[in-house]
Amino acid sequence: MVDWIYILNPNKDTLDGEPSDKETMHRLAEEDPGLELWLGRRNRMKQGDRLWFFFTHPESAVAAVAEVDEEPWENLDDPGVPYLVGATLLPEATKALYRDPVGRDELGLGQVRSVQTVKPEALVVLLARAGL
Numbered sequence: 001m002v003d004w005i006y007i008l009n010p011n012k013d014t015l016d017g018e019p020s021d022k023e024t025m026h027r028l029a030e031e032d033p034g035l036e037l038w039l040g041r042r043n044r045m046k047q048g049d050r051l052w053f054f055f056t057h058p059e060s061a062v063a064a065v066a067e068v069d070e071e072p073w074e075n076l077d078d079p080g081v082p083y084l085v086g087a088t089l090l091p092e093a094t095k096a097l098y099r100d101p102v103g104r105d106e107l108g109l110g111q112v113r114s115v116q117t118v119k120p121e122a123l124v125v126l127l128a129r130a131g132l
Contacts, residue, residue, distance in 0.1 A: 002044070003126070004119040005062070005107070006037065006051045020026035022098055029094035035066060039083040040114055042072050051087050052112050052118060052126055055109070061101035064094045065130055093130035102129050 018024050028035070037051070045068050053064040064084065065088040066087035075084045107122040119127065 002046070002049045003110070003123050004043070004045065004051050005054050005116050005118055006047060007054050007056065007112055007114050009056045011057055020055075021057075022053075022061075022101070025064035025089065026094060026098040029064065029089040029091040033066075033089035033091060033103075034069075035087045035089065037077070037085050037087060038081040039085055040074050042074075042083050043073055043085075043115055045085055047071065047101075051131075052102075054109070054112070055101075056112070059101065060104040062107065062126060063091050063097045063101040065097060065126075065132075066094075093107060093132055096131045097129060100129055102126055 008020040010019050013020040015024060015028070047068055047070050049067060049068040051066045052062045053066070054060070055060050066089045069086040069088055072083045072085040077083050101123075102125055106120050106125050
C-alpha cells in the first residue's frame, strides 16, 4: 500500500461543481463518499492505496482521506484531464482529520505538486490523527 498526498486548491479546483474545501469533503464523506478524481499523469496508484487530501487554502493542511478503489485509467472524454482515479472517502478518518487537520509543517512538505507520496515521518502523524 502506498500513501499519497493529493493537493486541492479550493480557489480553483472543484468536486462535481462544488468547492473542493474541507467542508465539502467532510459532507461528502458522510453523504456520498465515492469520488472520481483527475490526475495529470497515471501515477502508480493501486487499489487499497490511500489519498490524503491537502487543502491549500484557507489553512494549508490535510483534512480528509480516501482509499483508492481501482488503478487510474485514461480519460478519453476530456483531453484537459488525462487520467481519472476512483476513490472512496473514509468517513470516520475524514471526520477526525476535519476536527484536527495535519498542517503543512507537520507534513514536511517542500514544493507542492498535485500528487506526491507521503514521507514516512508524516505518515505516522497522519495515521494517528485520522485514527487509523
